[in-house]
Amino acid sequence: xxxxxxxxxxxxxxxxPIIDAFQGVYIDPRSDAGYxxxxxxxxxxxxxxxxxxxxxxRGAVGNVVTAGTLAxxxxxxxxxxxxxxxRLADHxxxxxxxxxxxxxxxxxxxxxxxxxxxxPRMMAAFAVALLGSTxxxxxxxxxxxxxxxxxxxxxxxxxxxxGISGIDTRLPHGAEAKAALSRVFQKHGFRLHSKAxxxxxxxxxxxxxxxxxxxxxxxPGDRSHYAYPGEVTKFKVLSLFxxxxxxxxxxxxxxxxxxxxxxxxxxxxxxxFASFDGSRFIQRQRTEGGPYRxxxxxxxxxxxxxxxxxxxxxxxAMAAVGFVASNLLETxxxxxxxxxxxxxxxxAFPYWLGQFQNMILDKGRGNAxxxxxxxxxxxxxxxxxxxxTNRWVERSYLTEARxxxxxxxxxxxxxxxxxxxxxxxxxxKQLDKFFNAVLSDKRFQDATIVVHxxxxxxxxxxxxxxxxxxxxxxxxxxxxxxVRKPGVAxxxxxxxxxxxxxxxxxxxxxxxEVAPTVVGSIQGKSDDPAVYAPITDPDHVAIMPMxxxxxxx
Numbered sequence: 054x055x056x057x058x059x060x061x062x063x064x065x066x067x068x069x070p071i072i073d074a075f076q077g078v079y080i081d082p083r084s085d086a087g088y089x090x091x092x093x094x095x096x097x098x099x100x101x102x103x104x105x106x107x108x109x110x111r112g113a114v115g116n117v118v119t120a121g122t123l124a125x126x127x128x129x130x131x132x133x134x135x136x137x138x139x140r141l142a143d144h145x146x147x148x149x150x151x152x153x154x155x156x157x158x159x160x161x162x163x164x165x166x167x168x169x170x171x172x173p174r175m176m177a178a179f180a181v182a183l184l185g186s187t188x189x190x191x192x193x194x195x196x197x198x199x200x201x202x203x204x205x206x207x208x209x210x211x212x213x214x215x216g217i218s219g220i221d222t223r224l225p226h227g228a229e230a231k232a233a234l235s236r237v238f239q240k241h242g243f244r245l246h247s248k249a250x251x252x253x254x255x256x257x258x259x260x261x262x263x264x265x266x267x268x269x270x271x272x273p274g275d276r277s278h279y280a281y282p283g284e285v286t287k288f289k290v291l292s293l294f295x296x297x298x299x300x301x302x303x304x305x306x307x308x309x310x311x312x313x314x315x316x317x318x319x320x321x322x323x324x325x326f327a328s329f330d331g332s333r334f335i336q337r338q339r340t341e342g343g344p345y346r347x348x349x350x351x352x353x354x355x356x357x358x359x360x361x362x363x364x365x366x367x368x369x370a371m372a373a374v375g376f377v378a379s380n381l382l383e384t385x386x387x388x389x390x391x392x393x394x395x396x397x398x399x400x401a402f403p404y405w406l407g408q409f410q411n412m413i414l415d416k417g418r419g420n421a422x423x424x425x426x427x428x429x430x431x432x433x434x435x436x437x438x439x440x441x442t443n444r445w446v447e448r449s450y451l452t453e454a455r456x457x458x459x460x461x462x463x464x465x466x467x468x469x470x471x472x473x474x475x476x477x478x479x480x481x482k483q484l485d486k487f488f489n490a491v492l493s494d495k496r497f498q499d500a501t502i503v504v505h506x507x508x509x510x511x512x513x514x515x516x517x518x519x520x521x522x523x524x525x526x527x528x529x530x531x532x533x534x535x536v537r538k539p540g541v542a543x544x545x546x547x548x549x550x551x552x553x554x555x556x557x558x559x560x561x562x563x564x565x566e567v568a569p570t571v572v573g574s575i576q577g578k579s580d581d582p583a584v585y586a587p588i589t590d591p592d593h594v595a596i597m598p599m600x601x602x603x604x605x606x
Contacts, residue, residue, distance in 0.1 A: 055173040059105040059119075062176035063126040064098030069183040070133040101126050110169070120165035123172060124158050130183070202419030203301050204539075205500040207491070208293075209409075209423075210260055211480065211533060213430040214506030217247040218547070219531025222605040225471030226437060226478060231605075233481035235545075238535045241488040243502070245545045249534035250599050251508040251552045252584050254516050257286040257312060259507040259532075259552070260425065264291040264314075266557035270583060270596060287316040294319035296560060297421040305416065307409045307424040309398060314423065324412065326405050399476075400441060402428040403483050410490050417496050429476040431511075433469075437478035448473065453515035462514060469512045499539050503559070505552050506532035518586045518595050527602045530584050549582055549601050 071094050105122040108115040131137045141150035165172055217235060222228035238245050252268065253259035261279040262268070281287045294304050294317055304321040306314050315323035409424050416422075431448045434441055448469040451457045457465050484504070491497050509532060513525035521529070532552050536559060537543075550558075586597045 056106045056109060058173040058177045059109055059123075060099070060102040062173075062180045063101040063105070063123070064095060065180035066126055066130045066176075066183055067094050067098040067133065069180075070130065097129070098126075109173075116166055116169050117162070119172070120162045120169065121158075123165050123176060124161040127161060128154065128158055205413070205418050205497055206297060206302060206421040207413060207497075207500055207502045208421065209502075209504045210263075210425040211429065211504060211506050212256060212425065212427045213508065213510055214428075214477070214480070214533040215510045215528070216249050216506065216531040216533050217245055217545075218603045218605075219250075219509060219527050220474070220604060221470065224467055224474065226474035227470065227605075229437070230474040230477040230481070233478050234533070237481050237485045237488070238504075239543065240485070241492060241537065242543050243504075243535040243537045244541050244543055246534040246536075246550065246555055247545050247547050248549045248602065249505070249532050249552050249555060250530040250549070250582070250584065251506070251532040252530075254508050254511070254529050254585070254587070256507045258585075260312070261288050261291065262553045263505070263507070263556050264288075264293045266292060266553065266561055268551050268553035268557055281316070285311070285313055287313040289317060291317045291319060293556070293560060294321060294421075294423075302419060302421040303416075305412065305420055305422045307405075307412065307422065309425060309427055311427070312425060314425065326401070326408070398427040399430060399432060399434045402426055403439060403479075406483055406487055410487055413491055413497075414494060418500075429473060429480050431473075433472035433476040435476045435479040437475040439479040439482055442472075444472065446472075449511040450513060450515045450520075452520055453517065458514075466512055470510070473510055473512060500537075501539075501559075502537040503535070503556075505534040505555075507552075508532055516587055518588045518597065521586065523600070524604075526584070526586075526597070526599060527604050530599060531602065531604070549599065551582060551584075551599075 068091075071091065101122050105119045105126075108118040108122070110116065110119075128137075138150055138154060141153055145153065168175065217231060220227050220231040220234075222231055235245065251259045251263075253262060257280060258277045261277050265279060277286075277288075279288050279290055281289060291314065297304050298319055304319060305324070306321045307324045307326070308314050310325055313325075315321050315325070405426065406424075409422070413420075413422050432444065432446050433448065434444060436442050446469075447454065451462050451465050451469070455465070488502075491500075491502075509527065509529045511529055513528035514520045514522060515525070516529060534552050534555050536555075538559070541559075582599045583596050584599045586595045588595050
């Protein structure tokens with residue numbers, strides 16, 4: 054019996070993070086890619102188990118080999134689950150990480166050698182616990198404590214989510230998407246600002262402006278003075294984080310790898326999930342396979358191998374598994390090229406929102422939780438039932454990016470909005486599930502919850518003033534804004550205000566909108582809310598009025 058336990062325990066231990074990875078990357082385990090990765094891990098686990106079984110209690114040498122085999126199993130599990138080796142390498146370099154890993158293995162071997170008689174039972178218990186933890190929904194554990202601190206704040210940015218009045222109900226799925234979003238927020242007691250809009254069209258400017266409650270008209274357009282220069286945008290000051298700290302809240306950031314909110318002067322608990330910049334992938338599709346073609350299912354399935362093994366963690370063990378799996382499928386060339394990002398951002402949104410939910414339920418009151426999700430951001434990879442469509446197409450700026458005009462532009466806009474609203478319906482389903490879980494916990498009944506878009510859908514002719522029609526201003530700048538807070542009345546507000554001003558009003562108290570004197574001098578008016586609109590010259594930006602709107606008529 055002990056030998057059977059030793060044979061199977063490494064396999065079960067190593068499969069636990071693989072099961073978790075499948076949940077995260079949304080790959081069918083029955084695909085060629087899934088079979089290949091499972092087969093590789095199964096071979097590794099069974100090989101280690103066979104070594105341990107064969108050598109168990111065969112003298113001192115056999116005990117050392119057995120202990121070493123089991124130590125390697127535990128190290129691989131840690132590396133598969135948490136990227137231990139690469140995390141060490143980031144701090145002390147590759148050589149230091151290798152030396153430390155080797156020293157840790159030696160210590161672990163000695164410990165297991167001393168406990169050799171109990172090792173089979175320990176391994177069995179460890180394997181069962183890990184397998185169980187993989188499928189356990191910790192979100193069910195929601196008991197409140199009478200001694201918990203200040204009410205929590207939950208702040209979610211849904212990237213590229215157009216506002217309620219910006220949804221054109223005449224377009225495919227438009228009416229359904231508008232009704233679904235309205236229903237979800239009304240059901241959970243939110244106040245919807247139907248005509249909210251963002252002052253900025255770019256995320257790296259819009260979000261820090263919102264977090265700094267900066268709704269002024271002297272903001273430097275597309276160039277955020279809150280950001281450090283660099284390839285990945287990192288932010289210097291985020292006033293809202295500082296405000297939460299002063300209120301006695303610990304700040305938790307849940308972010309993609311595209312924008313870094315963790316390098317701010319405020320101390321935060323940072324969680325960065327795996328992310329992929331789809332623009333390079335889409336560009337490659339244009340040059341090699343024709344403009345804006347969908348990805349063939351066969352190509353996507355082959356590239357899933359690399360997506361699966363690197364999708365959740367940067368791990369030396371997973372890189373090795375990926376190399377073997379790629380060769381088994383003869384996809385080495387595919388894996389080394391820009392590949393289908395099935396595990397990242399848009400497709401992984403339901404999983405990452407679930408992880409964010411678990412973090413909230415684990416930490417409870419006394420915390421502020423900030424999350425930025427690229428959803429329903431392009432590309433539209435889900436249908437309205439949250440089933441993957443395998444469609445990876447850039448949909449923004451149809452004239453500037455695709456050169457479309459006239460009837461072709463109108464037809465493309467209708468088509469792309471149909472896919473976008475289908476993904477919006479998926480967003481509504483996921484938010485409803487999220488709110489059900491969080492708000493059913495008594496600890497969060499008095500939480501402040503904000504959900505807003507950073508800008509519009511950007512399914513428009515373009516972003517430059519020279520290209521935009523009045524309709525394009527709605528497509529580019531209308532942004533979702535919903536808030537749930539004790540003392541804030543539920544319902545729908547139809548006043549025209551910027552997301553940045555709404556944040557200032559919510560978190561700093563009632564504030565007056567800055568008089569748009571620059572807009573007044575241009576337009577002959579002084580009371581029009583305004584947006585920053587790029588012009589063809591990349592060094593300049595125009596301040597343009599954002600007129601009242603309702604896209605459905």
